[in-house]
Amino acid sequence: MHYRDCSCASLRVEDIGRSVTLSGWVASRRDHGGVIFIDLRDREGMTQIVFRPEHHPKAASEAHSLRSEDVVTIHGEVVARLEGTENDDLLTGAVELVAATLHVLNRSEVPPFPMEERIGNEDLRLTYRYLDLRRPEMTANIRLRHRVTKIIRDVLDEEGFWEIETPILCNSTPEGARDFLVPARLSPGKFYALPQAPQQYKQLLMVGGVDRYFQIARCFRDEDLRADRQPEFTQVDIEASFISDKKIFALIEKMFQKVFREARGIEIKTPFLRMTHQEAMNRFGSDKPDMRFEMELQDISSIFSKTEFKVFRGALDNVGVIKAINAKGFASITSGQIETLTEVAKSAGAKGLAFIKVENGEWKSPIVKFFTETEKAELSKQLKMEEGDLILFGADRWETACAALGRVRLKVAEYQKIPIDREELAFLWVVDFPLLSYCEEENRWNAVHHPFTRPKAQDEELLLTGRLGEVRAEAYDIVLNGVEIGGGSLRIHERDLQARIFAALGINEVQQKELFGHLLNAFQYGAPPHGGIALGLDRLISLIAYEESIRDVIAFPKNNRGMELMTGSPSPVDEKELRVLSITSTSKK
RNA sequence: GGAGUCGUAGCUCAAUUGGUUAGAGCACCGCCCUGUCACGGCGGGGGUUGCGGGUUCGAGUCCCGUCGACUCCGCCA
Numbered sequence A: 001m002h003y004r005d006c007s008c009a010s011l012r013v014e015d016i017g018r019s020v021t022l023s024g025w026v027a028s029r030r031d032h033g034g035v036i037f038i039d040l041r042d043r044e045g046m047t048q049i050v051f052r053p054e055h056h057p058k059a060a061s062e063a064h065s066l067r068s069e070d071v072v073t074i075h076g077e078v079v080a081r082l083e084g085t086e087n088d089d090l091l092t093g094a095v096e097l098v099a100a101t102l103h104v105l106n107r108s109e110v111p112p113f114p115m116e117e118r119i120g121n122e123d124l125r126l127t128y129r130y131l132d133l134r135r136p137e138m139t140a141n142i143r144l145r146h147r148v149t150k151i152i153r154d155v156l157d158e159e160g161f162w163e164i165e166t167p168i169l170c171n172s173t174p175e176g177a178r179d180f181l182v183p184a185r186l187s188p189g190k191f192y193a194l195p196q197a198p199q200q201y202k203q204l205l206m207v208g209g210v211d212r213y214f215q216i217a218r219c220f221r222d223e224d225l226r227a228d229r230q231p232e233f234t235q236v237d238i239e240a241s242f243i244s245d246k247k248i249f250a251l252i253e254k255m256f257q258k259v260f261r262e263a264r265g266i267e268i269k270t271p272f273l274r275m276t277h278q279e280a281m282n283r284f285g286s287d288k289p290d291m292r293f294e295m296e297l298q299d300i301s302s303i304f305s306k307t308e309f310k311v312f313r314g315a316l317d318n319v320g321v322i323k324a325i326n327a328k329g330f331a332s333i334t335s336g337q338i339e340t341l342t343e344v345a346k347s348a349g350a351k352g353l354a355f356i357k358v359e360n361g362e363w364k365s366p367i368v369k370f371f372t373e374t375e376k377a378e379l380s381k382q383l384k385m386e387e388g389d390l391i392l393f394g395a396d397r398w399e400t401a402c403a404a405l406g407r408v409r410l411k412v413a414e415y416q417k418i419p420i421d422r423e424e425l426a427f428l429w430v431v432d433f434p435l436l437s438y439c440e441e442e443n444r445w446n447a448v449h450h451p452f453t454r455p456k457a458q459d460e461e462l463l464l465t466g467r468l469g470e471v472r473a474e475a476y477d478i479v480l481n482g483v484e485i486g487g488g489s490l491r492i493h494e495r496d497l498q499a500r501i502f503a504a505l506g507i508n509e510v511q512q513k514e515l516f517g518h519l520l521n522a523f524q525y526g527a528p529p530h531g532g533i534a535l536g537l538d539r540l541i542s543l544i545a546y547e548e549s550i551r552d553v554i555a556f557p558k559n560n561r562g563m564e565l566m567t568g569s570p571s572p573v574d575e576k577e578l579r580v581l582s583i584t585s586t587s588k589k
Numbered sequence B: 001g002g003a004g005u006c007g008u009a010g011c012u013c014a015a016u017u018g019g020u021u022a023g024a025g026c027a028c029c030g031c032c033c034u035g036u037c038a039c040g041g042c043g044g045g046g047g048u049u050g051c052g053g054g055u056u057c058g059a060g061u062c063c064c065g066u067c068g069a070c071u072c073c074g075c076c077a
Helices: A057-063 A122-127 A136-158 A199-207 A245-264 A277-284 A310-317 A335-347 A373-382 A398-416 A457-464 A495-504 A509-522 A537-544 A575-580
Strands: A019-031 A036-041 A046-051 A071-080 A095-106 A181-183 A191-193 A212-220 A232-241 A273-276 A321-327 A354-359 A362-364 A390-396 A427-431 A436-439 A444-447 A475-480 A483-490 A530-536
Touching: A019 A046, A019 A095, A036 A057, A036 A071, A046 A057, A046 A071, A057 A095, A136 A212, A136 A245, A136 A537, A199 A212, A199 A232, A199 A509, A199 A530, A232 A245, A232 A537, A245 A427, A245 A475, A245 A483, A245 A530, A245 A537, A273 A277, A277 A398, A277 A427, A310 A321, A310 A390, A321 A398, A335 A398, A390 A398, A475 A530, A483 A537, A495 A509, A530 A537
Parallel strands: A046 A095, A273 A427
Antiparallel strands: A019 A036, A019 A071, A036 A046, A071 A095, A181 A191, A212 A232, A232 A530, A321 A390, A354 A362, A354 A390, A427 A475, A436 A444, A475 A483, A483 A530
16 A cells, blocks of 8 residues: 655645645545535645546545545645636645545544644543644644754753763662652562662762763653643753853754754743852842743841831841832732732741732822822832822742742733743843752751752852851752753762762761662772753743743643543552562552 | 532533523534635534432422542641
8 A cells, every 4th residue: 555655745836737645634625516625634734635527527526425534545646726816825726636536545534622622621631642643733743843852862962971871770769859769579578769860870870980970861750740841851951071061051042943943933042141149049039030020129238227117127137138029010909909919928837928009190099198208209209109009018038038038020911911922032041049048947958059068169168167058069959941941060070079969968877888889989099070961851842942841842741630641550450569579568458 | 538629512601590402612423605813695414401319399500329520728858
């Protein structure tokens, strides 16, 4: 059987007169009783097929029975469309194929949802993912993903990086996210873990003299899901020896330049903006600020240095700050929205959310009665307050005030529907992250990035003197439009320094040897300085594809509860299987 | 673990203050139709209003519970 000579998007005016065979799916049928039109679709596009009873009666009579999503092979002659019936919406719209023979390869049941439109019922889409993938929108996403991955591979290859696979079955570590575990049949009672990231392996590759490594790596984290989080996801994992952060930035910028040029035809400007973590928090209240709009956090502590207003006074006396944002033109906010914003602020640790609406030349607010005339004047000046503005306040410890207003800022932008150019790409490097953060609940220090991150040389003394919270790391994130799309760091390559960091994290010597002995040993045999970065490929593709959810750029994603609805995984297994693995289930079903 | 939104025909959605037999478009089935491209015309079938309970003369609508999906918080070195 000869299936086809070309795709359903190929035929042009130049092909007129050719005898051609096409295969594909019936996208729509327009049966006029006599002449019948079929739109034949494959992943590349559509071609209009014409059945003419007066020329090919057998094919035409068979065509009456065609239905949506039947798979057919059609042989015929390429002809110019009748004058005035060309279709500019189709690449092939100048021509059509006059069917001489029709082979129905496989009939389709009536599809559970139409292929043409954007469909809301995601459950249904995921259950019939093989049909969902036929929708041109999804086809485009999957193709885009291939293109982007290919470009990334090419760029890294040109730059001397080797693609190397690391184990999927590896060790569980207590740090970080919850691991997916795999029982080890050959070692009863022991377990592999699926990698949260190839972190240690890639560092050991550097010790192994590989110099430049990358991997399109599947990573696994057993945590709750989100629109931009799947239990298994893909990272572009990159590591290099004898490299500086600046060189890594330049590499990634070059890569993105090429990705956006070739995948979307956009020239992006490099180098990307760089901002310290401290500045990002201070100005935007986020470690991944969306730079496509302003609404910056202003520090207004000095204006209120002598205030008697309890909330502000309390914050200042507690070594805190008073910060504010001006939501321009949003005095029209509803009381329901104010309430939601207050909840948002509280969820970030704030005690409440004070506000001023500037309406009809008046300041409407429960708190202005506590302000002096001077304070009002200075506030108005610093925040450039005008008729119609909404001012929102945060008074707390610096971290809390910033974080709370940062979240409020995003929610306000959402409410205001601040017009954002779809093409705008606000790239940003956030640098100098803190090395450690204190976890009140666990009463210990945690690594902000991971335990292998290098402290800044100039801050090593703080490490020795125990001012752990002030130590900055050689760590960086790359942010696009307020979404963290990657992060990395320069690593520790000295045994002693690594052991000190482990100790600071509360990992004693015995545990160090047990959990990370291989790494500490490796560092004793001439480990080169090295560093790297990992990019979240799913998030990156979803941004390029203008998709809200990474599920739309993954062929077979899992739903909110980690289930893959098409195959129904995860599923129960036989008691027998468990016994072989030396495990029992404690679940009551 | 918590909060919110949603759940009506295969799909997308409607149904006034609680009020007749729960509607429309698309899809599907039948008939007609020789230049459409979301073809058109005529006719038809299709509903446990997620599920369970309650209030009421009467519930898609109100109340309680429950299940599910999605979004967010926690969590995600």
